[in-house]
Amino acid sequence: MANKLVRGSFIIFLGNIIFRLGGYVYRFLMASLLGPSMYGVLGLTLPFQGIFQTLSAGGLPPAIAKYVAEYNATNQSDMARQTIYTALKIMIFLGLFFGFIMVFFAAPWLAEVYLQKPIATVPLQIVGLITPFSVIVGAFRGAFQGVYKMEYILYTRAIEQLGMILFATAFVLMGFQAIGALWGTVLGFATSVVMAVYLFKNHMGKLLPPASEGFEFSLKSELKLAAILLKFAVPVIITAVAEMLIYNVCTLVMGRFLTTSDVGIFAAADPIARLPLIISTSIATTILPAASEAFAMHSRTTLSKYVLLSYRFSLLFVVPMCVFIAFFSGTVLEILYFTNPAYSAGAIALSILAIGMTFYSLFSISTSIVQGIGNPRIPMYILVAGTILNLFLNWYFVPIMGIEGGALATTVACFAMMIPIMILVFKLTETKAPMGSILKIFVASFIMAVVTFFIPQNPLGLVLGIIVCPIVYLFFLSLLKFFSKDDIDHFRGYSAKFGPLSSLFNKLLNVIERIEFRK
Numbered sequence: 430m431a432n433k434l435v436r437g438s439f440i441i442f443l444g445n446i447i448f449r450l451g452g453y454v455y456r457f458l459m460a461s462l463l464g465p466s467m468y469g470v471l472g473l474t475l476p477f478q479g480i481f482q483t484l485s486a487g488g489l490p491p492a493i494a495k496y497v498a499e500y501n502a503t504n505q506s507d508m509a510r511q512t513i514y515t516a517l518k519i520m521i522f523l524g525l526f527f528g529f530i531m532v533f534f535a536a537p538w539l540a541e542v543y544l545q546k547p548i549a550t551v552p553l554q555i556v557g558l559i560t561p562f563s564v565i566v567g568a569f570r571g572a573f574q575g576v577y578k579m580e581y582i583l584y585t586r587a588i589e590q591l592g593m594i595l596f597a598t599a600f601v602l603m604g605f606q607a608i609g610a611l612w613g614t615v616l617g618f619a620t621s622v623v624m625a626v627y628l629f630k631n632h633m634g635k636l637l638p639p640a641s642e643g644f645e646f647s648l649k650s651e652l653k654l655a656a657i658l659l660k661f662a663v664p665v666i667i668t669a670v671a672e673m674l675i676y677n678v679c680t681l682v683m684g685r686f687l688t689t690s691d692v693g694i695f696a697a698a699d700p701i702a703r704l705p706l707i708i709s710t711s712i713a714t715t716i717l718p719a720a721s722e723a724f725a726m727h728s729r730t731t732l733s734k735y736v737l738l739s740y741r742f743s744l745l746f747v748v749p750m751c752v753f754i755a756f757f758s759g760t761v762l763e764i765l766y767f768t769n770p771a772y773s774a775g776a777i778a779l780s781i782l783a784i785g786m787t788f789y790s791l792f793s794i795s796t797s798i799v800q801g802i803g804n805p806r807i808p809m810y811i812l813v814a815g816t817i818l819n820l821f822l823n824w825y826f827v828p829i830m831g832i833e834g835g836a837l838a839t840t841v842a843c844f845a846m847m848i849p850i851m852i853l854v855f856k857l858t859e860t861k862a863p864m865g866s867i868l869k870i871f872v873a874s875f876i877m878a879v880v881t882f883f884i885p886q887n888p889l890g891l892v893l894g895i896i897v898c899p900i901v902y903l904f905f906l907s908l909l910k911f912f913s914k915d916d917i918d919h920f921r922g923y924s925a926k927f928g929p930l931s932s933l934f935n936k937l938l939n940v941i942e943r944i945e946f947r948k
Contacts, residue, residue, distance in 0.1 A: 449707060451590045453700060458594065459610050460697045461768040462601045469693030470607040473549050473684045476677035477539065478556045478614075481531055483669045485524040485564040488662030489516045493571030495661065507644045515654050517568045524561035531557030544684045555611040562618035569625035572633070581628045588624045593617030664809060671812040675789070675819060675842065676703075679835030682823040687831060690771075695832040697766060698758075698775035702782035705750040709790030712743050713797040724802040732802070733860040739794050741866050744787075745911075748874045749902050751787045753894065755780040756881040760891045778836040785840030788847040795850040802857060808850060815846035866911060873905040903937070907944035917942050 460468045493516045500509035536553035540546055566585055573581040597613025605612065674681075676699075683692050723732040754761065759776035766772035796808040819842035826834030855862050880901050884890045906912065 446707060448586055448590055451594065455590070455594050455597065456697070456700055457765060458598055459601065460693070460766055460772065462598070463606060463610070463693075464769060465690040465693035465697075465771050467607045467689070467693070468696060469689030469691065470546075470549055470552055471610050472680060472692050472696030473544065473546070473689070474552045474556050474607075474611060475696070476673070476680050477531075477535075477553060478559060479673050479677065480670060481527050481535075481556060481560050482563045482567075483666065483673060485527040485560045486520060486567045488665030488669065489520055489658060490567045490571030491665050492516065492658045492661040493568060496658065497572055507641050511646050511651075511654065512658070513568070513572045515651055516571065516658055517565070519655060519658070520564040520568045521561070524564035528557040528560040531560065546684070546689060548689070549684075552607050552611050555608065555615060559611070559615050559618055562615065562622050566618060566621045566625045569622075569629055572629065578633075581625075581632070584628065585621045585625045589617045589621035591617075592620040664806065668809045668812060671809070671816045674816045675812065675839070675846075678816065678819045679823050679827070679832075679839050682820070682827050683832060683835050686828045691832055694772055694775040695778055695835065697772045698762060698779035698832075699782065701754065701758075701761060701765070702779055702786050704754065705747045705783075705786050705790060706793070708746045708750070709743050709793050712739050713793045729859055732858050736798055736854060736858050736860045737863050737866075739798070740791070741863055743790055743794050744867060744870045745906075747790045748787055748870050749877060749898070751783045752874045752878050753881075753898055754783040756878060757886070757891055757894055758783065760886050760888060764888055764891065775832065778832045781833060781836035781840055785836070785843045788840065788843035792843060792847045792850055795847070795854045798854050799850065799857065804853075804857065807853060811846050811850050815842050818842045818845055869906060869909040869911045872909060873902050873911070876905050877902045903941060904944070907941045912941060 459471055463471060493512060496512045497509045500506070500512060532554045536557060537550055540548075540550035540553055566589070570582045570585060573585075593614050593616075595613070596616040597610040600609025600613050603609065680692060680696065680699075683695060723735060758779040759773055762773045762776055762779065763770065792811075796812075799807050819838055822838035822841055823835055826838045828834075830837065851862075854860070877898050881894060881898065884894050884897065
């Protein structure tokens with residue numbers, strides 16, 4: 430079981446990094462080929478696409494994974510298979526239902542009445558066509574997760590993303606603009622469904638053997654199973670939609686008050702601000718089972734150690750990354766979107782959002798800790814409250830400040846969510862906040878920020894900053910004696926994974942060690 434967990438976690442972690450980068454490739458290509466105005470139209474559809482996909486999935490993929498795993502563990506293969514079939518029926522119905530609602534009712538109302546941008550009508554209707562394909566592949570991914578075949582999830586996601594990039598790029602180059610980009614998404618999900626069906630039919634036989642002779646499942650039993658699945662799924666839906674809205678409320682409000690060009694500029698900056706979340710999400714994924722295990726064993730010492738380590742190492746990397754992005758925001762946008770200088774207008778919004786992601790990173794880790802110790806609803810309540818606050822703040826700031834107002838509203842909302850959840854973590858785990866470590870990280874990051882004022886804001890300066898800023902940051906952290914012997918030994922244990930750079934990495938650790946523990 431431990432090997433399955435480690436292997437599965439590594440595959441998903443690797444997939445998250447690859448697909449995050451693939452998502453940036455897709456966004457870069459679309460932003461470069463479409464220009465701010467048409468990219469803004471595409472950007473307006475993305476939140477609705479995510480929301481309708483989540484609603485259509487009904488929170489069932491995690492439910493499938495949970496119950497398939499449980500039934501398999503208790504040798505009830507018939508029930509494991511029936512769980513997949515029942516959930517798939519529900520999801521197909523929901524996918525078709527919400528797709529129909531989007532095409533014929535929601536899309537026209539959103540474009541004509543709410544957004545007051547008729548040009549968005551057809552793109553939003555295409556979102557309704559994406560929904561059925563996305564929920565079907567989601568059901569199969571839940572089944573793959575339940576039998577620990579994480580690589581199958583990886584394969585379907587790879588086909589989906591590759592198809593999206595290739596088809597969308599081809600259609601846009603053919604002159605179909607934002608509509609072409611969305612048809613590319615439809616075909617990407619469609620090819621992913623084909624891959625999922627193939628994998629399920631040809632490679633799941635040993636894990637889910639054919640039905641036992643004489644196995645029957647009445648309508649009453651299936652309705653009872655459906656109720657069990659939906660009961661588990663409802664909190665998942667609420668949390669998923671709320672989390673999605675935290676990121677996308679600003680885009681939804683901007684679509685109401687600003688031009689599509691403004692939305693396009695913001696949509697180009699937004700994913701860059703989220704780069705540090707790769708680190709915090711990875712730590713959050715790891716801390717949840719670790720905290721759960723320590724809590725179950727009533728080991729307060731171990732639990733406190735995990736809590737402190739998760740915060741220390743998250744802040745160690747996230748804070749300087751956010752500060753760096755904030756100070757070099759204009760240059761980053763200039764380089765990434767070199768084909769269209771108009772996107773550089775999102776620099777201030779990117780700087781504000783980058784700071785907000787520091788707060789959201791801490792919220793994400795705190796959420797996993799609270800969930801791990803048996804309080805899954807508390808983060809949901811805070812997330813919903815934060816989403817409502819974000820909506821009101823955006824509605825106030827966006828008409829006054831434009832895209833910068835949306836970024837500020839999101840940052841304030843993330844800060845407001847971070848404070849109560851962190852207080853709860855330290856109270857529930859009986860852990861003292863690592864104020865010393867936090868202060869040292871912020872002092873070193875502040876000094877690094879001061880250094881950036883003397884670095885030119887141009888591509889050459891960005892390269893110089895990438896080299897100089899980490900050195901300055903680590904040097905002052907060492908002077909402040911942030912690292913312990915265990916920290917350095919832990920990092921040194923990973924040196925072999927850096928390949929040709931392992932020697933340089935070890936030399937850096939030796940320098941830090943000499944500064945930290947000099948007599």
